[in-house]
Amino acid sequence: MYNVREISPNIYWVGGNDRRLEQFENLFPLANGVSYNSYLILDEKTALIDTVDDAITDQYLENITHLMNGRELDYLIINHMEPDHCGNIENIVKMYPNVKVVGNTKSFTLFHQFYNMDITANQMIVKEGDELSLGTHNLKFVFAPMVHWPEVMMNLETTKGILFAADAFGTFGALAGNLFDDEIDYANLYIDEARRYYSNIVGKFGAQVQSVFKKIAGQEINMICSLHGPIFRSDISLILDLYDKWSKYEAEKDGVVIFYGSMYGNTANTADALANKLAQRGVTDIRVYDVSKTHPSYIISDIFKYSHLVAAAPTYNMGLYYPMDNLLHEMAALGVKNRKVALIGNHSWASAALKIMTERFASMKNMEIIGDSLDIKSRLKDGEEQKLDDLADAIASSVLKK
Numbered sequence: 597m598y599n600v601r602e603i604s605p606n607i608y609w610v611g612g613n614d615r616r617l618e619q620f621e622n623l624f625p626l627a628n629g630v631s632y633n634s635y636l637i638l639d640e641k642t643a644l645i646d647t648v649d650d651a652i653t654d655q656y657l658e659n660i661t662h663l664m665n666g667r668e669l670d671y672l673i674i675n676h677m678e679p680d681h682c683g684n685i686e687n688i689v690k691m692y693p694n695v696k697v698v699g700n701t702k703s704f705t706l707f708h709q710f711y712n713m714d715i716t717a718n719q720m721i722v723k724e725g726d727e728l729s730l731g732t733h734n735l736k737f738v739f740a741p742m743v744h745w746p747e748v749m750m751n752l753e754t755t756k757g758i759l760f761a762a763d764a765f766g767t768f769g770a771l772a773g774n775l776f777d778d779e780i781d782y783a784n785l786y787i788d789e790a791r792r793y794y795s796n797i798v799g800k801f802g803a804q805v806q807s808v809f810k811k812i813a814g815q816e817i818n819m820i821c822s823l824h825g826p827i828f829r830s831d832i833s834l835i836l837d838l839y840d841k842w843s844k845y846e847a848e849k850d851g852v853v854i855f856y857g858s859m860y861g862n863t864a865n866t867a868d869a870l871a872n873k874l875a876q877r878g879v880t881d882i883r884v885y886d887v888s889k890t891h892p893s894y895i896i897s898d899i900f901k902y903s904h905l906v907a908a909a910p911t912y913n914m915g916l917y918y919p920m921d922n923l924l925h926e927m928a929a930l931g932v933k934n935r936k937v938a939l940i941g942n943h944s945w946a947s948a949a950l951k952i953m954t955e956r957f958a959s960m961k962n963m964e965i966i967g968d969s970l971d972i973k974s975r976l977k978d979g980e981e982q983k984l985d986d987l988a989d990a991i992a993s994s995v996l997k998k
């Protein structure tokens with residue numbers, strides 16, 4: 597049956613959940629699914645804002661058919677042309693052949709790359725700052741290029757102050773009936789997944805997120821409707837402040853993320869011993885991850901969250917242990933910067949890991965190496981404890997700002 601909800605007078609959430617998908621973009625694990633949000637405005641004119649992934653087509657079309665109740669759809673607004681949101685454009689155009697499909701030139705270039713249907717006759721091209729009156733509601737188009745695709749736009753409904761924000765402010769995790777931030781424990785249920793979503797998917801484009809902040813500064817915003825996850829209407833500043841920090845690559849908290857690769861447990865032993873020494877020196881919020889075990893998206897998320905990093909890995913095939921190599925590659929691709937970093941290499945007969953990790957972090961912006969990097973030979977021995985104590989001292993004094 598249909599499954600919709602009015603979120604503001606005559607504005608409806610018409611999306612749905614997919615709890616079966618294993619990996620978002622076939623990359624990022626989904627422990628609790630994902631929602632695809634779409635919004636329908638029933639005014640003198642009718643407008644549908646984005647569509648949904650084809651995984652939930654049946655539910656979606658049932659939602660639309662129920663609310664439209666025989667009316668014509670005047671506008672289909674395409675804020676984002678990634679297939680998790682445009683998977684039903686063709687279906688909507690088939691159902692409402694006279695609909696005006698609203699996008700920018702880049703949206704239509706992408707549409708015609710992804711799909712076979714010729715919608716040239718339906719196209720309505722908008723420019724930055726254009727407005728579309730639906731009767732009592734009015735939509736202003738705010739372009740958000742590279743947040744995180746080039747065609748992305750947002751719509752500010754100017755009479756109520758509702759920002760339809762495309763992917764921005766979204767999260768992994770399906771919705772559970774409660775749509776609004778004040779109906780759920782957002783901080784406990786969604787923030788970690790919102791950060792994982794941001795850092796891995798939008799993280800590279802911090803400067804572009806900051807550009808959007810400048811465009812919407814001073815506008816009255818009372819509600820933020822993302823294409824994934826809950827709608828913000830109570831504590832809007834919570835997510836805006838987090839996005840401001842994340843997009844400036846500023847840590848949310850002082851703390852240490854230790855991520856290690858370890859074939860036989862020897863590098864892991866050093867990492868755990870270091871964590872213990874840091875804790876005994878008063879450092880809190882220490883996170884330890886095995887890069888072979890934990891999906892990199894979770895480690896990247898904590899790298900965005902915390903101020904200090906420790907990377908520890910062995911040499912492998914005269915290079916860097918592959919999972920660490922991959923993680924550092926992802927960090928560089930996402931433009932991670934502004935962290936303090938300690939390094940531990942391990943090797944048994946030829947040292948390469950420490951040198952490669954040092955070079956990788958040097959290639960990222962404002963990554964300060966702290967303490968004397970360790971280069972272990974196979975296993976850190978009891979007699980070498982002083983070296984680890986010295987490194988723990990350097991990290992702890994930096995974290996605790998002593």
Ligand code: FEO
Nearest residue numbers: 676678680763823
């Ligand atoms: Fe939710 Fe960029 O697609």
